[in-house]
Amino acid sequence: MRKTMMWALVTAATLAAGLGTACSDDSAETSGGGDVCDISCDAVPTFSQLSWNTCTSCHSSDSAVRQAQGVPADSDYSTHASASVRATTVAERVNDTTNPMPPNGSTALTAAEKEAFTKWGCCDAPP
Numbered sequence: 001m002r003k004t005m006m007w008a009l010v011t012a013a014t015l016a017a018g019l020g021t022a023c024s025d026d027s028a029e030t031s032g033g034g035d036v037c038d039i040s041c042d043a044v045p046t047f048s049q050l051s052w053n054t055c056t057s058c059h060s061s062d063s064a065v066r067q068a069q070g071v072p073a074d075s076d077y078s079t080h081a082s083a084s085v086r087a088t089t090v091a092e093r094v095n096d097t098t099n100p101m102p103p104n105g106s107t108a109l110t111a112a113e114k115e116a117f118t119k120w121g122c123c124d125a126p127p
């Protein structure tokens, strides 16, 4: 548990450091969240304001559900601690047209919900 927390902190710090560049410099992005995160970080929603219930049928707190749904073993979006370590990936995938999240066939996000996930994921993932 303790090791996981440390890893989460290190990852969050790394992401935060990287985001500083991503948000202010749009010239050198070649892949990943660069374009998606080329947004202004005002009125960033908090974790609890996002529609995670659209995700947790698969990205569940229950590891058996995660395994059955085929999501990565640690991809639990029921808490800020576990979701925030992959914040930029969340922002990328909700905007990914070829490999979207939620996947095609499940309940889609509204435009407002998608924007909220994007801001949260790109702008330091506040709790």
Ligand code: HEC
Binding pocket: 051, 052, 054, 055, 056, 057, 058, 059, 069, 070, 071, 072, 075, 086, 089, 090, 091, 093, 094, 099, 101, 102, 103, 106, 109, 117
């Ligand atoms: C119907 C099940 C299902 C739902 C609902 C779902 N996902 Fe996923 N998700 C998956 C599966 C399966 C994978 C692993 C395969 C892949 O990456 O496409 C995945 C992978 C991901 C990944 C990459 C792995 C990771 O966790 O870093 C992200 C990010 C993600 N999902 C975000 C979301 C978000 C955000 C939502 C809700 C808005 C959501 N997903 C809803 C099934 C789902």
